[in-house]
Amino acid sequence: MSERGDEDVNGGPSPRVLILVLDSRSHKRDTRRAAGLAAYYLDEEGAEVDVVTAESRGWGQLDERARLHLLDKAEARHPLPWLERTIVSRVPRALVWPLKRLGRAGAVLDRAQTRASGIVHRRLFLPFYRHVRPLLLIRIARRHVDRAIDMAKVSRVIVIDDTSVPFAWRLARKHPGLTVTTRQVRTLEPEV
Known part of the structure; x- marks a missing residue:
C-alpha cells in the first residue's frame, strides 16, 4: 500500500469490500464472522472494508481500520x-x-x-x-450507503445475515457488475 492507503503495490486502486450485517441480534456469532472476514480482507488482500450494521454492540473485536457504519440511531429516529x-x-x-x-x-x-x-x-x-424491520432497515441502509460509500469502487458485497439479503439483492440489481454473495469465501477472485 502507498502512503495514501488507497493503492496497492501494483499501482491499481485497493479493492473495496462491503460486509452487510444488518441484524446481528439474532446470532451473536455474526459479528465474530464479520470481524474475521474484515481482518482477513484488510491483512491478506489489502482491501478497504466497510461494515454496515444496525447493531452498535458487539463490535469491539472489529479491526479499527475497517469502517463501521451504524444505522441504529437512524432506526430509532424513524x-x-x-x-x-x-x-x-x-x-x-x-x-x-x-x-x-x-x-x-x-x-x-x-x-x-x-x-x-x-x-x-x-x-x-x-x-x-x-416483520417490518428488514424493510425499514433496507430504506435506512440504502440512504446511508448511497451517501457514505462509493459503490463504483466496491468489488464485493458479502451478506452475513438473512435480514441483509433483500438489501444486497437491491444493490445487485442497481450495480449489475458487482459481486454480491452470501458465501463467506476468503478471496477476492471472481466466483466461477
Missing part, C-alpha cells in the same frame, strides 16, 4: 418506533403522572399502566416490528 413509544408509553405515563400523588391508589395505577404498556409493546408491537 417514525414507526417513535410513534409506538409515544402512544404506548409516553402518553399513558403523562396521563397517570398527576394521579401518582394520590398515594397508594396512584402507585397501583402507575404500576398497572407500566405493566399494560409493557404487554402491548412485547405482545403486539414486537411481533409486528420483527
Whole structure:
C-alpha cells in the first residue's frame, strides 16, 4: 500500500469490500464472522472494508481500520418506533403522572399502566416490528450507503445475515457488475 492507503503495490486502486450485517441480534456469532472476514480482507488482500450494521454492540473485536457504519440511531429516529413509544408509553405515563400523588391508589395505577404498556409493546408491537424491520432497515441502509460509500469502487458485497439479503439483492440489481454473495469465501477472485 502507498502512503495514501488507497493503492496497492501494483499501482491499481485497493479493492473495496462491503460486509452487510444488518441484524446481528439474532446470532451473536455474526459479528465474530464479520470481524474475521474484515481482518482477513484488510491483512491478506489489502482491501478497504466497510461494515454496515444496525447493531452498535458487539463490535469491539472489529479491526479499527475497517469502517463501521451504524444505522441504529437512524432506526430509532424513524417514525414507526417513535410513534409506538409515544402512544404506548409516553402518553399513558403523562396521563397517570398527576394521579401518582394520590398515594397508594396512584402507585397501583402507575404500576398497572407500566405493566399494560409493557404487554402491548412485547405482545403486539414486537411481533409486528420483527416483520417490518428488514424493510425499514433496507430504506435506512440504502440512504446511508448511497451517501457514505462509493459503490463504483466496491468489488464485493458479502451478506452475513438473512435480514441483509433483500438489501444486497437491491444493490445487485442497481450495480449489475458487482459481486454480491452470501458465501463467506476468503478471496477476492471472481466466483466461477
